[in-house]
Amino acid sequence: MATEKQSGLVQGTLDMLILKTLALEPMHGYGIGVRLDQISKGVFQVNAGSLFPAFRRLERDGLIKAEWRATENNRRAKYYALTPQGRARLARAAKDWETQTAAISRIMRASLGEI
C-alpha cells in the first residue's frame, strides 16, 4: 500500500537511481534516501516503503550486496555496495536512458510541421 503514493517515478527508474547513488560509495538505506532527495532537489522523496523492497530486489538479482558496518556515529547499519554486475547494469541502464530521453525530448520539442 505504501508504494502506491510514490508515483512520479517511471517504473524501474528507482532501481537505476539507487544503483547510481551507490556508484560513488557504499551507503546505508537512510543515506540513500537522503541522497536521492538532495540530488533531485526534493523532486524525488522516496520513502522506506519503496526503498526497502527495491534493496531486496536488487540484492536478489545480484546487483548490490549488503554488509553490516559501523556508521560515522558508531551505529551499526546495513551498507549496500555495487557488485560488478550492478556496475555493468548501471552503465547499460544509463546508456539506454540517455538514448530514450534524447528521443523523447526531440519528439516533445518537435514543431507542428515535423509531426
Next chain:
Amino acid sequence: MLLRKVANGLRALLRRRETEQDLDDELRAYLETAVEQNLAAGMNLEQARRAARVALGSVEATKDAVRDVGWESLVESIWQDVRHALRGLRRSPAFAAVAILTLALGIGINTAIFSVVNGLLLRSLPVAQPERLALVSSPRAIEGGFPAGWNYNVWEQIHKRQDGFDGAIAWSVFLHRLDLAQVGERQPADGLFVSAKFFQELGVPMLAGRPFTSEEDVLGQPESRVAVISYGFWQRRFGGAADAIGQTLSINRVPITVVGIAPPAFLGPEVGRAFEIALPIAASPVILHDPAWAGPTGRSYLAVMLRLRPRQSMESGTALLQGMQRQVIQAAMPQDGQWGPLHDEMMKDQFSLTPASAGTSELRREYSASLMTMLAIAGLILLIACANIANLLLARSAAARHELSVRLALGAPRRRLIQQLLVESLVLSGFGAIAGLLLAGWGSRLLVGQLSTWFERVVLDVSIDWRVLAFTAIVSALTALLFGTIPAIRASRVAPAAAVKESLANRLSGGRLIRLRGGLVAAQVGLSLVLLITAALFIRSFGRIAALPLGFDGDRVLVVDVNTSRTALSPTNRGVFLERLADTVRTIPGVTGAGVSLNTPVNRGVTAVSEFTAVGGPELPPTERRAIVNLVTSGWFETYGMTLRSGRVIDMRDTAAGALVAVVNEEFARRFFPNREALGGSVVEALPGLEKAVPITVAGIVGNAVDQLLTDDPIPTIYRPLVQFTVPMPLTEVSLSVRAASGSPALLARDVSTALTSFDRNLAFGFNPLTDQLEAARQKERLVAWLAGSFGALALLLAAVGLHGVTSYTVERRRREIGIRMALGAQRHDVVRLAVRQTLLMTLAGIAVGVAVAAGVTRYLQALLFGITPLDPVSFIAAATLFIAVALFACYLPARRAATIDPMNALRCE
C-alpha cells in the same frame, strides 16, 4: 538468473528467521538514523521521533512489501493461509464435514465417470508407439457403425502388400467363446484369433515364452495349434505356475499347446473386452469347426491394422492403401467368380485409414454418447455442490467480517485477504478431491461392473493415471474458484475498520447478501429438480419395461446352450436325436418340462426369419410377409408355460414323415388370416426359389411372446416341429430349456449335465438361467434408471443440505431479532415462519424454474423413454412433491431450533 532466483528463494525460506531479524535490524537502524538527523536539524526529541516515524510509514506494510519481493514470499504466505484454513476447519468441524462431503460427492462422481471415459475413450493401448497405428476401414463401414470387418482373403492380400508400411496385423473383431472342457459342461474362455506377427508388430513383449511365428499362421498346418494366453487367464487357469508354457489345453476339444504368456497390461486390441486365449487365425477353421472362418468363402470378421512408418501421415498412408485397392480386391475376390456383385461393391467403397492409438471398441461406439451425457449431468451435480459451498462460505465470511476488516485496517493488502479466502477454498476442495478420488475408485468399478452381462464380460482399465489425476485437480481447482471467488471478493470488500463499529441494524439487513444467497438457493433447487424429474422419468420408464407382459413364465426355466458339432448328426436324424434328448432330461427328478428349440427368448442369438403367404389369403407386401421361425421339439411350449389360445401345441404326434404342421402366435394369425379363422388354415414359405413349397397346416395358436427386445411390438412368429426341419443346413447350436418343479432352476445344472454327458459324450453345453437373460435384456434401461436415480438422489441430498445450511444461517444471524420478537410475545409458529419464509419462497421459485426447464429439456430424452411421454405428469408431480417434502424437512429442523431460542440468552449474547 532463474537459477539464482530459485537459490535465493530457497535460502530465504530456509533461513527465514535470520532474514526477518536482519530486516528488523535494518528498519530500526533506519529509524534511529532518521531521529538522529532530525535532532541534528534542530527538532526536539518528541518531534524528531514523530517525523522519523512518519517518514518510515507503516513498518508492517514495508516489511510485507520487502517480503513480497521474492517468489518464496508467495509460497510462505500460502503456507500460512493453508495453516490458517486448517485451523479454521478444525474449529468448525460440522462445516468442514458438510463441505468436504459435498465436494467429495461432487468431485467423486465426476472423477468416476471421467475414469471410465478415460479407460474407454482416451487411454492409449499399452503397445509400442500407438500413435502410428491405423485401422483399415472404409467410408461405408464407418457409416454402418462397424468400421472393421474384412474377410480372410482381403487380409491376406493386404498382408502381402504391406511393404509401404511398418507392418500389418489382423485379429478377429469379436471374442469367441471357446470351450476348455474335454467333456460335458462348457468351461468358457474368451478367444481371440490373431495374425502371426500380432504381438511383435504391436510391440507387446511376452511375459514368458514366445509369440507366434509365421509358420504357425498357415492354413491347414498342424503347427497352428498353439496359443498365447493372457496374464489373467494364466493366473486363473494355471495359478501363475511357471510351467504353463508347453502345457496342452483342450480348446473346443482340440489339443492346443501354450507357447507364450502376454503381459498383465495387455488386455487385447479392443478396449472394454479382454481376451484370454489368443490363437493364430489359421487355427480358426479347426477350432470353430467351420472352414468358412478362414477359407475362400471367408466371413468378414477380421480387423486389419497397419503401422505407419515414422513421419508417414494418415493421409499418405490412405493414399498408398487406395493405390493397392484394385489389386487387393481383384486378387481376393475375382470379379468373374462367385464374388461378382461383392467385388464391384468393394471396388466402389474406397479403403481409408483411421487413427487407432486407443484401439478399437464396440463398447466405445455403444456408450461414448451416454458417457458424455453422464459427464455433463455429473457437471451439473458439481454445480449444485458449488452453490452449496458458496452459500456456506458466504455465511462463514459474513461471520468473519470483523476479523477481516480489522486486518484491512492494520494495513493488510486486499489481495492478501482474497488470497487467504481463496486458499481456504482450495484447501476445502483439495480435501474434497482426495475423498472424491477414493469414492471414484469405487464408483468407476461399480459402473463398469454394471456394464457386464451374462453374454459379455466388460473389462476396462479404470485405474487412476495422470489423466484422471489432472482432471480431478483441474476440476477441483475450478470448483474452488467457482464457489470461492464470490464470497472472497465480497468479504474483502469490507471497509477497513467498518465492521468493527458495524451496528446491529447493519447486520440485520445485509440485503444484497441475502439476495445473492437467495439466488444461489433458487438456482440450486432448480437444477436439482431437473435431475430429479429426469430420474423419475427413467425410473417410471424402466418400471414400464419391467412390467411388460412376456408371454411366457421364465422364472423357473434353465436354458442350456447345446453344441452338437461333435456328434454325428445329419439333417434327417437330428430331429429324433433332439426329441430323445428332451425325453431323457424330462425324466430327471425335479424337472417338470423340457424341450429343445432353435431359439429361446432374449438369448441374443440369431433369430431365423422367413417369408410366408397364407393359402387363399391376401397378397401382402414383402416386408409384411416376414415372420420369425422357431423350431421346437415336443414339450417346449409347456416348459415356457405359453398360453394356448386354440388348437394344440407341438407334441409327439408330429413326426418327420407326418403332415407338415405349425403353431403360430396371435400376431401371425392376425396378419396372415385377417377376418378368418387361422386354425386349420395353411401357409407356405414364400421365399424366392421355394415356389414348390409344401403348405403347412396351422395346428394351434398361442399368445404373443417376447422375442429378443422386450420393447418390440409383437412380431408374427411361426413355430415348427424340429423333426420336420430336414433342410440340409447345419444346426449345431440349439437350446435345451428345462423347467424346474420348484426353486432356482440353476440347481438343476448338475443333474442335467450328468444326463447330457451320459446321453452323448460329444455334446458341449453351457447353462444360463432365463432370469439372467431377462435381466440382461433390461440391462441398458436398468443402468440408465440406476444412474439417473443415483444422480437424482444425490442432487436431492445436496439441495437438502444446502437448504438446511441456509436456514440455519438465517436463524443464527437473526438470533437477536428473534429473541426480541419472542420477548415481545411472538408465538412459536411466528418464529418458524420468520425463519423459513424467505428460504421457502426461494425454493418455490427454484421449483417453478426447475419444472419449466425440465419441461423444456426432457423431450431430448424421448428416444430413451418407453411407455411414457417426456412430460409424464406423474413423474413431474412426484418429483416436485418429493422435493417440496424434503425441502420442508430440511428447513424445518433449523427453524424448530429457532423456536426454542431463549429470548434472554439471545439478547445477552450480542
